Amino acid sequence: MDREERLTEALVRTTFHVTAVMTRIAAEHDLSLTQVRVLGIVSDRRVRVTDLAARTGLDKSTMSGLVDRAVARGLLRRERSPHDGRVVEVVATEAGARLVAEIRAAGMRELAPMVDAVPPAERVGLARLLDTALAAVGQG
Amino acid sequence: MDREERLTEALVRTTFHVTAVMTRIAAEHDLSLTQVRVLGIVSDRRVRVTDLAARTGLDKSTMSGLVDRAVARGLLRRERSPHDGRVVEVVATEAGARLVAEIRAAGMRELAPMVDAVPPAERVGLARLLDTALAAVGQG
DNA sequence: TATTGTTATACTCTATAACTATA
DNA sequence: TATAGTTATAGAGTATAACAATA
Numbered sequence: 001m002d003r004e005e006r007l008t009e010a011l012v013r014t015t016f017h018v019t020a021v022m023t024r025i026a027a028e029h030d031l032s033l034t035q036v037r038v039l040g041i042v043s044d045r046r047v048r049v050t051d052l053a054a055r056t057g058l059d060k061s062t063m064s065g066l067v068d069r070a071v072a073r074g075l076l077r078r079e080r081s082p083h084d085g086r087v088v089e090v091v092a093t094e095a096g097a098r099l100v101a102e103i104r105a106a107g108m109r110e111l112a113p114m115v116d117a118v119p120p121a122e123r124v125g126l127a128r129l130l131d132t133a134l135a136a137v138g139q140g
Numbered sequence: 141m142d143r144e145e146r147l148t149e150a151l152v153r154t155t156f157h158v159t160a161v162m163t164r165i166a167a168e169h170d171l172s173l174t175q176v177r178v179l180g181i182v183s184d185r186r187v188r189v190t191d192l193a194a195r196t197g198l199d200k201s202t203m204s205g206l207v208d209r210a211v212a213r214g215l216l217r218r219e220r221s222p223h224d225g226r227v228v229e230v231v232a233t234e235a236g237a238r239l240v241a242e243i244r245a246a247g248m249r250e251l252a253p254m255v256d257a258v259p260p261a262e263r264v265g266l267a268r269l270l271d272t273a274l275a276a277v278g279q280g
Numbered sequence: 281t282a283t284t285g286t287t288a289t290a291c292t293c294t295a296t297a298a299c300t301a302t303a
Numbered sequence: 304t305a306t307a308g309t310t311a312t313a314g315a316g317t318a319t320a321a322c323a324a325t326a
Contacts, residue, residue, distance in 0.1 A: 003263045008251050010270040015158040016177075017279045018151055020197055032294095034316070037156070049285060057160055062317050064286055069315075086284040086325045111148050117276030118269055123143045126269050129258055130150040136257030139157045172292070172317095189308060202294050204309055209292080226302045226307040 018111065025106045029099060034058075036103055038066055039075060039092065043100040046079070046089040075099060158251065165246045169239060174198075176243055178206055179215060179232065183240040186219070186229040215239060 001009070019033070026036045034056070041047060041055055053063040067090055070076040075096035081087035092100065118126055134140050141149075159173070166176045174196070181187060181195055193203040207230055210216040215236035221227035232240065258266055274280050 003260070003267070004252065004255050005248055007255050007258065007263045007267040007270075008248055010267040010274075011154065011158055011251065011255070012162070012247065013274055013279060014151065014270050015155045015162075017274060017277065018155040019159060022152070022155075023197075032315070050283085057163075058316090059318055060285065061287080061319080065316075068286095084284085084326075088285065107152065108145055108148050111151065112144065114273045114277045115144055115147050115151070117273045118147065120143070122269060123147045126266065127143070127147040127150040129262060129266050130147075130154050133254045133257045134150075134153055134157060137157065137254045139153060174293070190306085198293090199295055200308065201296080201310080205293075208309095224303075224307080228308065 017114070021110050022107060025103055025110060028106075029103055031099075031103075034066060035070060036100075038063075038070065039096055039100045040104075042076060042090050042092045043097055046091045048081075049088050049090060052090060070096070157254070161250050162247060165243055165250060168246075169243055171239075171243075174206060175210060176240075178203075178210065179236055179240045180244075182216060182230050182232045183237055186231050188221075189228050189230060192230060210236070 022036065023033050026033050029036075031039075037056055038052060041052060047055075049063050049067065050060055052067075053060040056063070058066075067076055067078065071078060074093055077091045077093050079089045079091055081089055115123070131140060162176070163173050166173050169176075171179075177196055178192060181192060187195075189203050189207065190200055192207075193200040196203070198206075207216055207218065211218060214233055217231045217233050219229045219231055221229055255263070271280060
């Protein structure tokens with residue numbers, strides 16, 4: 001296995017672990033990981049259903065259902081755009097914003113054991129490398 | 141945001157990107173990411189249903205259904221253990237093994253743009269840091 | 281005509297509870 | 304009694320196709 005493959009495999013294994021941790025945190029709050037992603041995107045701005053679908057890579061009909069369930073739980077609100085009668089903007093309720101903050105804090109806390117294993121002096125460098133890699137694929 | 145938080149966020153964003161890429165590859169082969177994980181685990185050894193469930197963090201009943209569908213597609217095979225009549229061992233068929241290899245290659249190929257953004261000299265160091273972090277949480 | 285969003289439908293993923301078979 | 308696995312059930316996630324409303 002060459003260096004490129006070795007790094008790719010490390011990335012994939014890291015992904016599985018981080019996903020497992022986040023999925024568990026989501027479940028502890030009675031949410032799926034997808035719901036957490038949607039809440040996270042909406043937490044600090046109003047977003048159209050279509051944009052939410054694009055950002056998550058899901059179909060707009062799927063997003064419609066996700067928003068339905070989050071609305072039913074009082075975490076999100078739908079608002080019609082005054083500028084374009086077709087558009088629905090999705091907004092986090094207070095309860096939704098509070099929940100996002102909680103989950104974000106839990107994520108920081110529960111991923112800490114992994115992050116803390118990286119020598120402090122190298123943390124900035126590692127974050128920068130990951131940011132560089134993400135920027136290269138348009139996720140920066 | 142301190143250094144620890146910044147690194148955590150980079151990890152989470154990396155996770156979302158890698159997951160998106162792998163989910164797309166899985167879908168192109170008419171599989172879910174979960175199915176790919178199961179096939180990957182079984183690809184080079186026989187594994188009990190209970191162990192598969194433990195490894196993936198899923199319930200054994202969920203695993204039973206996943207194996208059902210993979211068997212129906214000719215990707216996996218169930219074999220009763222000769223040593224313990226309760227145990228079912230799951231084995232990859234030839235077609236299943238071929239598919240795993242294909243998907244693994246596609247993963248390497250499609251994650252390459254991200255990996256290639258890391259300067260070659262730093263790739264080993266990055267892989268080592270990730271491995272260290274994973275080892276610290278028992279995923280090494 | 282094109283775009284935005286929802287609904288109808290069908291399948292997969294998932295867990296819980298109840299069950300069968302074996303140890 | 305305990306363990307391995309399946310089945311029944313119910314709900315969430317997902318995409319495709321068809322639809323209504325608006326531009």
